[in-house]
Amino acid sequence: MVLQLSNVTKLYKNGRGAEDISFALLPGEVLGLLGPNGSGKTTTMKAIAGLIKVNSGEITICGIDAINQHEKAVRHTGCLIEAPALYEHTTVLTNLRLAARFYSHVDESCINEVLEMVEMYRYRKDKVRSLSLGMRQRVGLAMALLSSPELLILDEPANGLDIEGMLLVRDVIKAAAAGGSAVLVSSHLANEIQQCATHVAVMHGGKMLAIDNIHEVLQSFSSVEDFFIDAVKRGRQGGFAI
Amino acid sequence: MTAFVAAYLNETDKLVRRKKYIAFLIIGVVICIAWAVLGSIASGLIGQHGGIFVALAPTPMGVLPFFLQILFPLLIFMGVTDLITTEAAEHTMKAMICRPVERWKLYAAKLVAVMTYITIYLACVFTVSTILHQALGRGLGMDALVRALASYALTIPTLAVLAAFAALIALLGRSSSLIMFLLVVVYLAMSVLPVFFPILSELLFTSFLGWHRLWIGVTPAASRMLHMLVIVVAYGVVFFMAGSLVFDRKEY
Numbered sequence: 001m002v003l004q005l006s007n008v009t010k011l012y013k014n015g016r017g018a019e020d021i022s023f024a025l026l027p028g029e030v031l032g033l034l035g036p037n038g039s040g041k042t043t044t045m046k047a048i049a050g051l052i053k054v055n056s057g058e059i060t061i062c063g064i065d066a067i068n069q070h071e072k073a074v075r076h077t078g079c080l081i082e083a084p085a086l087y088e089h090t091t092v093l094t095n096l097r098l099a100a101r102f103y104s105h106v107d108e109s110c111i112n113e114v115l116e117m118v119e120m121y122r123y124r125k126d127k128v129r130s131l132s133l134g135m136r137q138r139v140g141l142a143m144a145l146l147s148s149p150e151l152l153i154l155d156e157p158a159n160g161l162d163i164e165g166m167l168l169v170r171d172v173i174k175a176a177a178a179g180g181s182a183v184l185v186s187s188h189l190a191n192e193i194q195q196c197a198t199h200v201a202v203m204h205g206g207k208m209l210a211i212d213n214i215h216e217v218l219q220s221f222s223s224v225e226d227f228f229i230d231a232v233k234r235g236r237q238g239g240f241a242i
Numbered sequence: 243m244t245a246f247v248a249a250y251l252n253e254t255d256k257l258v259r260r261k262k263y264i265a266f267l268i269i270g271v272v273i274c275i276a277w278a279v280l281g282s283i284a285s286g287l288i289g290q291h292g293g294i295f296v297a298l299a300p301t302p303m304g305v306l307p308f309f310l311q312i313l314f315p316l317l318i319f320m321g322v323t324d325l326i327t328t329e330a331a332e333h334t335m336k337a338m339i340c341r342p343v344e345r346w347k348l349y350a351a352k353l354v355a356v357m358t359y360i361t362i363y364l365a366c367v368f369t370v371s372t373i374l375h376q377a378l379g380r381g382l383g384m385d386a387l388v389r390a391l392a393s394y395a396l397t398i399p400t401l402a403v404l405a406a407f408a409a410l411i412a413l414l415g416r417s418s419s420l421i422m423f424l425l426v427v428v429y430l431a432m433s434v435l436p437v438f439f440p441i442l443s444e445l446l447f448t449s450f451l452g453w454h455r456l457w458i459g460v461t462p463a464a465s466r467m468l469h470m471l472v473i474v475v476a477y478g479v480v481f482f483m484a485g486s487l488v489f490d491r492k493e494y
Contacts, residue, residue, distance in 0.1 A: 046493075049336075049339075049340050050339060050340070051336050051339055051340065051493065051494045052493040052494075053491065053493065070342075070344060070345070071245055071342050071343055071344045071347075072342070074340065074341065074342045075342040077340070079340045081336065081340070082333070083333060085333055085334045085335070085336045085337035085340075086334065086337070087256060087259075087334055087337070088332070089259060089260060090256075090259055094255075094259070095337075098252045098255065098256070098337075099337065099341060101248035101251055101252055102245065102248045102249075102341040102342050102343060103342075104244070143337070
């Protein structure tokens with residue numbers, strides 16, 4: 001098991017957040033979190049990455065308690081959450097080198113490899129402040145991939161990307177999964193999830209309403225979008241405040 | 243330890259890549275040169291008009307109070323604001339938090355990076371002011387040189403306490419300019435209050451910024467030295483622990 005969440009709850013002061021989230025991810029699986037803005041996707045991802053503290057529940061990454069052993073657990077993850085966190089006054093290469101210092105197995109060739117993977121190698125000496133939104137997103141993706149993580153967390157990775165960029169993200173996700181990594185990817189676009197996920201989870205109003213294998217979903221519904229609509233409808237009928 | 247070293251190298255790297263820190267280092271050297279030249283002129287005038295220019299004594303010890311009371315606090319405030327408040331505001335803090343490093347190690351790395359810059363700055367000020375003093379034909383004896391060097395080294399612990407205090411304040415907001423303003427106001431208040439309430443000079447850590455004079459000059463009672471040492475260490479521990487606790491609970 002690469003990732004396991006058991007009854008994870010994180011509620012902000014305004015009452016929003018994510019409530020009672022449970023799921024597990026095996027190597028090679030791609031779980032697509034599908035939901036509208038404010039459904040709790042980013043909160044769930046931030047909790048896994050250790051950016052926020054959960055109110056209750058357990059998170060384990062590669063069998064390590066991610067809440068109490070952050071340093072050990074996060075060693076196995078690569079994240080791109082919200083906008084890429086890049087130092088504007090430095091170059092693309094410097095940003096990757098700063099991140100690489102935390103991993104003994106990551107050297108200059110690994111940095112060049114991920115830059116080539118996201119087609120940003122020729123911009124490696126450019127200052128981040130001179131890059132477009134899409135280019136920054138690609139650099140953020142490269143930083144997430146840098147340590148060849150067992151768990152890849154991508155929050156709305158197609159944000160700001162053009163068609164080529166979106167295709168690239170899909171390829172990167174599929175390649176990571178084929179290489180044995182587990183991928184957790186979020187989107188509010190059903191089609192995006194359908195294109196690359198092996199499993200899909202519907203989130204709404206901070207709750208996980210449904211989770212299933214993509215093949216099962218497509219056997220029962222004509223598309224992931226229909227699965228989403230059905231899950232939300234059932235959630236409302238089931239008394240969820242969504 | 244590897245995680246701390248990686249975080250420390252990163253924080254230092256980020257700091258020195260901001261050109262303003264190199265510019266401030268150059269300004270420091272220029273101030274030393276100006277101080278030495280003005281001090282030399284003043285020394286010449288002292289003979290004619292009495293001791294009115296004593297404050298401009300062109301020695302490493304003469305230049306130290308200016309840096310210690312004014313420039314170093316400002317540089318420390320700027321450093322911690324850039325590494326803590328600005329990173330939170332620009333959402334770059336998560337680039338480090340998502341990496342395999344415990345938060346308290348990251349917080350300590352930020353403080354040590356700022357203090358490394360201050361230590362390098364101190365070394366530059368000492369070297370330049372000593373060389374200029376020698377070049378202007380006012381040679382320092384070995385004893386005076388060692389005392390001056392010890393004085394410079396002794397300022398580091400009190401400046402580290404100031405950095406820990408500033409870092410704690412820097413965690414309280416997300417606006418760099420507001421935090422910088424707040425730090426300057428609080429520092430000014432802590433520097434001025436002991437003038438009106440002398441009892442505070444025994445309690446406020448900012449009063450100890452010039453403590454090297456106690457250790458180097460006329461040796462005070464051992465009990466008083468121990469008392470000051472305990473207060474400085476206690477302030478340092480309290481500020482660091484409080485800061486790392488707040489940093490650990492922060493959400494990015």
